[in-house]
Amino acid sequence: MISNIQNNKKITFFLLFIITFILYFYGKEIASYFDAKWIIKYPKHYIFPISKYTSLFVKWLMDEATFGIFSFRDLTRFIAWLIQQPYNLILALISKGFLQGQGQDAVEILPPLSWISVITIIVSMALYTKDKILVALVAFAFFYLVIFGQWESSMVTLSSIIIAVPVGVIIGLILGILSYKSEILERIISPILDLMQTVPVFAYLVPILVMFGFGPVSALIATIIYSMPPMVRTTLLALKSIDPQIKECGLMSGCTERQLLWKVLVPVSKPTLMVGVNQVIMLSLNMVIIASMIGAGGLGYDVLASLRRLNIGVGFETGVAIVVLAIALDRLSQAFVNIPARKRKKNISFFKKNFNIITLFIFIIVIYLLSPFLPLIKNFPENLVFNTSLFWEELVKYININYYDNLESFKVTLLTYFMLPIKRFFLGIPWPWFITILTITGWYFGKLRLAFLCLVLSLFIVVTGLWEKAMITLYLCGSSVLIASMIGIPLGVWAGVNARANKALTVFIDTLQTLPSFVYLIPVVMLFRVGDFTAMLAVILYALAPAVRYTAHGIKNINNQIVEAALICGCSPRQLLFKIKLPLALPEILLGINQTIMLALSMLVITALVGTRDLGQEVYIALTKADIGRGLVSGLCVAFISIIADRIIKSGSNKLKDKYGMI
Numbered sequence: 323m324i325s326n327i328q329n330n331k332k333i334t335f336f337l338l339f340i341i342t343f344i345l346y347f348y349g350k351e352i353a354s355y356f357d358a359k360w361i362i363k364y365p366k367h368y369i370f371p372i373s374k375y376t377s378l379f380v381k382w383l384m385d386e387a388t389f390g391i392f393s394f395r396d397l398t399r400f401i402a403w404l405i406q407q408p409y410n411l412i413l414a415l416i417s418k419g420f421l422q423g424q425g426q427d428a429v430e431i432l433p434p435l436s437w438i439s440v441i442t443i444i445v446s447m448a449l450y451t452k453d454k455i456l457v458a459l460v461a462f463a464f465f466y467l468v469i470f471g472q473w474e475s476s477m478v479t480l481s482s483i484i485i486a487v488p489v490g491v492i493i494g495l496i497l498g499i500l501s502y503k504s505e506i507l508e509r510i511i512s513p514i515l516d517l518m519q520t521v522p523v524f525a526y527l528v529p530i531l532v533m534f535g536f537g538p539v540s541a542l543i544a545t546i547i548y549s550m551p552p553m554v555r556t557t558l559l560a561l562k563s564i565d566p567q568i569k570e571c572g573l574m575s576g577c578t579e580r581q582l583l584w585k586v587l588v589p590v591s592k593p594t595l596m597v598g599v600n601q602v603i604m605l606s607l608n609m610v611i612i613a614s615m616i617g618a619g620g621l622g623y624d625v626l627a628s629l630r631r632l633n634i635g636v637g638f639e640t641g642v643a644i645v646v647l648a649i650a651l652d653r654l655s656q657a658f659v660n661i662p663a664r665k666r667k668k669n670i671s672f673f674k675k676n677f678n679i680i681t682l683f684i685f686i687i688v689i690y691l692l693s694p695f696l697p698l699i700k701n702f703p704e705n706l707v708f709n710t711s712l713f714w715e716e717l718v719k720y721i722n723i724n725y726y727d728n729l730e731s732f733k734v735t736l737l738t739y740f741m742l743p744i745k746r747f748f749l750g751i752p753w754p755w756f757i758t759i760l761t762i763t764g765w766y767f768g769k770l771r772l773a774f775l776c777l778v779l780s781l782f783i784v785v786t787g788l789w790e791k792a793m794i795t796l797y798l799c800g801s802s803v804l805i806a807s808m809i810g811i812p813l814g815v816w817a818g819v820n821a822r823a824n825k826a827l828t829v830f831i832d833t834l835q836t837l838p839s840f841v842y843l844i845p846v847v848m849l850f851r852v853g854d855f856t857a858m859l860a861v862i863l864y865a866l867a868p869a870v871r872y873t874a875h876g877i878k879n880i881n882n883q884i885v886e887a888a889l890i891c892g893c894s895p896r897q898l899l900f901k902i903k904l905p906l907a908l909p910e911i912l913l914g915i916n917q918t919i920m921l922a923l924s925m926l927v928i929t930a931l932v933g934t935r936d937l938g939q940e941v942y943i944a945l946t947k948a949d950i951g952r953g954l955v956s957g958l959c960v961a962f963i964s965i966i967a968d969r970i971i972k973s974g975s976n977k978l979k980d981k982y983g984m985i
């Protein structure tokens with residue numbers, strides 16, 4: 323009976339495949355014959371103007387909505403004021419100094435902390451971890467920023483991170499704890515978090531720009547919203563994973579509910595929570611750069627300005643500074659996860675207990691007092707600053723002059739024989755048939771519920787009039803994910819069977835995941851200029867890591883007894899890999915492809931800066947015009963594509979796990 327059902331499903335998908343190609347080649351002729359042109363292109367007069375109504379609602383919210391005696395605009399101004407005060411303090415402390423007045427008439431009352439003081443504080447944090455390699459890495463990173471003239475912009479970026487990370491961590495921790503205590507809140511907040519993590523980052527900027535205006539505060543609010551979801555999920559996962567015996571022990575010791583949470587559960591969950599903090603730091607750094615479009619300033623603004631002017635040298639120089647800062651902060655935050663708990667010594671004086679902190683504080687005060695009298699302490703001498711922009715310009719010029727024909731041939735070949743056929747395929751399939759395939763696929767992997775989800779979300783894209791843009795998004799995403807998988811899965815297999823390869827690839831993948839998404843645009847734009855091909859290369863670099871990591875994880879975590887049984891049966895290494903390990907690792911490989919798709923879609927919105935004409939461009943245009951409705955609807959369409967792919971692939975992975983007895 324079961325085999326008959328499976329055979330029927332195979333026949334159904336085979337027929338769908340055949341009909342799809344018939345419609346691809348003869349769809350226009352069939353539509354013309356039956357006078358049904360709406361099958362090829364959704365009629366404009368049936369498009370529902372959701373974006374228009376959304377913009378009108380937000381306009382009403384900003385101009386007329388009131389909460390008692392306060393208007394909504396008053397509320398947004400109050401939130402902006404609360405965030406601006408600590409940001410101005412940190413910015414003055416490490417970058418601008420304390421000023422009286424505004425603009426050109428501003429007078430410096432107190433100078434900012436010296437570059438020596440800031441580096442000392444950061445290196446002291448690394449020393450606390452007792453990791454000599456980390457100390458050397460952090461010291462090198464921040465000295466690099468000084469020596470290569472990136473200090474001022476780096477401190478503006480660091481000021482934003484110093485404010486955004488604690489706020490994001492605190493809000494995420496509170497929401498995670500509340501979700502842990504209330505199943506109803508967890509069910510409500512889970513789909514909201516899904517949307518927050520799948521809606522493109524540019525889409526965050528559009529409503530925030532309208533509500534809070536142009537400036538660093540708006541950028542900070544966008545950063546907090548974008549970086550918060552991982553902390554909520556990590557907190558919820560950490561609290562749910564605690565051994566029930568620990569909870570029972572706390573209750574038997576007489577803990578109240580509040581004491582149990584803050585004295586037992588949260589401290590036990592600290593290692594997992596610190597992973598969430600690390601994610602908040604990296605996402606904040608990523609978003610701070612993107613948020614330069616609405617006034618964040620710092621390194622992000624420098625990169626954006628150099629991209630707009632195609633200033634090769636400055637773009638590379640600033641990009642390297644971002645990479646250096648990102649790696650230093652990433653490694654520092656990861657190191658704090660692994661710090662072992664230290665025993666508290668009793669009967670020790672306050673001075674001895676806090677000797678290191680007091681010494682550091684005294685050193686900073688001495689340096690601060692000396693800085694007005696010693697220019698070297700206050701500012702790094704300009705005559706000692708190295709400028710690498712000319713080197714990068716000459717390097718790119720050399721590559722373009724000597725290898726232009728090779729690069730152009732490679733680009734044209736991939737465009738002609740790989741990318742354009744995929745684009746024609748997606749744009750050639752009639753939209754009703756594509757939705758039918760999606761719905762049947764959802765039914766096959768997830769029954770009626772997933773089929774209904776696929777139908778509703780895909781119909782939303784159609785009725786908003788963005789189907790063609792969505793298909794271009796799918797073509798770019800599909801091309802990028804296919805190549806990323808073709809590169810990443812073999813590398814993951816190699817890492818899974820070879821310990822040395824695993825160590826080398828782990829460092830490489832960690833570095834790729836540390837780099838902010840903006841950075842990937844710089845080299846590809848300089849070598850291949852703007853266009854779909856450039857966007858695809860940037861997406862491949864950004865989305866490669868999960869394909870490698872999940873494949874390696876799947877290969878390494880196969881049950882040893884299964885491997886031993888296969889070897890006893892006489893399997894050769896080749897048979898062991900292709901007949902045993904790869905089929906058993908396939909569920910994990912699918913999850914890696916799923917994450918690759920998620921990263922590809924998020925990166926595609928950023929590649930709108932290099933001339934793509936997909937949903938990402940719609941979001942970017944909405945940002946430039948401050949059109950909330952257009953930005954949110956386009957962002958939701960990208961999010962819905964992500965959700966459909968995520969649910970189908972996860973359901974497929976679970977079916978395979980069930981088939982192999984892993985569930």
